[in-house]
Amino acid sequence: MQITFIGGGNMATAIIGGLVKQGGHSLHVVDPNADKLTYLYREFGAVGSHDLPDSFTASDVVVLAVKPQQLKEICLQLASRLNGAQVVSIAAGIRIEALAHWLQTERIVRVMPNTLSHGGQGCGRAVRSGRVGRKRPPGAAETIMQAAGITVWLPEESGIDDITSVSGSGPAYVFYFIESMIEGAQQVGFSADEARRLVLATFDGALELARQSPLPVATLRQNVMSKGGTTERAIQRFEAEGVKAAIVAGALDCRDRSIELGQQLSRD
Incomplete structure (x- = not known):
């Protein structure tokens, strides 16, 4: 072709x-x-x-x-x-x-x-x-x-705007989270190379578990946490800082921007 x-x-x-x-x-x-x-x-x-x-x-x-x-x-x-x-x-x-x-x-x-x-x-x-x-x-x-x-x-064509907010722009969201975890790893003393390898391996393992498990990802996340433990402390900070809400809001902003671009740039 x-x-x-x-x-x-x-x-x-x-x-x-x-x-x-x-x-x-x-x-x-x-x-x-x-x-x-x-x-x-x-x-x-x-x-x-x-x-x-x-x-x-x-x-x-x-x-x-x-x-x-x-x-x-x-x-x-x-x-x-x-x-x-x-x-x-x-x-x-x-x-x-x-x-x-x-x-x-x-x-x-x-x-x-x-x-x-x-x-x-x-x-x-x-x-x-x-x-x-x-x-x-x-x-x-x-x-x-x-x-x-x-x-x-x-x-329907409107579905393109919806998928833009998830799959189209989604890799950038994931890279942003990876970037943040690498920075955190470096702050506790790992070299840049060590931090990158550790974080990427963590994402690989978590993604594979999410792919293979029939459980909802929220359950998988809860299974890693123990009451009063280290993971719970981290998640509590994420919740206090509004991390999940910000990610959801950002995805919706992405969709809205896709719609705006379509309206602005599709004019004769």
């Missing part, structure tokens, strides 16, 4: 890595950053260029992977070049209706993967435009999402 990525940022790189593992694809990346193009060619064999191709064919797939603020300009440049190519957008916020208007096509699928896709551990949600067909997912978009990891097709 011939797949052209417009934009070679972190999300595009993650998906390209998954596609390379699948094999059988011809990958092209358009990006103004020469160093980025060199890296993508060296690591994945993706051919790079600074300029948009003059034209595509109906069998091509075009992945829109630029920042939402750049998307309208790019789409207007692409409109006359698509020739029926399948378009897949991974840009946050921008609605299919706006994309269809700018691109003058309805062969559009909008997806929200995350940066864990590079290791095949990502997850994402996707929604197709009305004329792509709802009974069977479009093969090209399905292939790309499978490269990202777990895929769920949504009946």
Whole structure:
């Protein structure tokens, strides 16, 4: 499959890595950053260029992977070049209706993967435009999402905003917590390398237990605690500082921002 990525940022790189593992694809990346193009060619064999191709064919797939603020300009440049190519957008916020208007096509699928896709551990949600067909997912978009990891097709586009607050931005929340634990480990005397290894191993073990156990994660957490013990003291501090409430509120703020971006940037 011939797949052209417009934009070679972190999300595009993650998906390209998954596609390379699948094999059988011809990958092209358009990006103004020469160093980025060199890296993508060296690591994945993706051919790079600074300029948009003059034209595509109906069998091509075009992945829109630029920042939402750049998307309208790019789409207007692409409109006359698509020739029926399948378009897949991974840009946050921008609605299919706006994309269809700018691109003058309805062969559009909008997806929200995350940066864990590079290791095949990502997850994402996707929604197709009305004329792509709802009974069977479009093969090209399905292939790309499978490269990202777990895929769920949504009946309504509004679900993209919801998943952005969990799977789309969620890795950053986890990294933030890891960062905090590493800092705590260093403050009690571990070196930076020791702290990183200890914390990552702790996350690996906890995640695997959560994956394998039928118990709710709240129960798993309670099972680690003992009355009046050390873990209870730490959790009490988290509760007193409002850590859980802040995480929940942050996820909701993330969803609201996705909606705001869609409203702001989807205008004609």
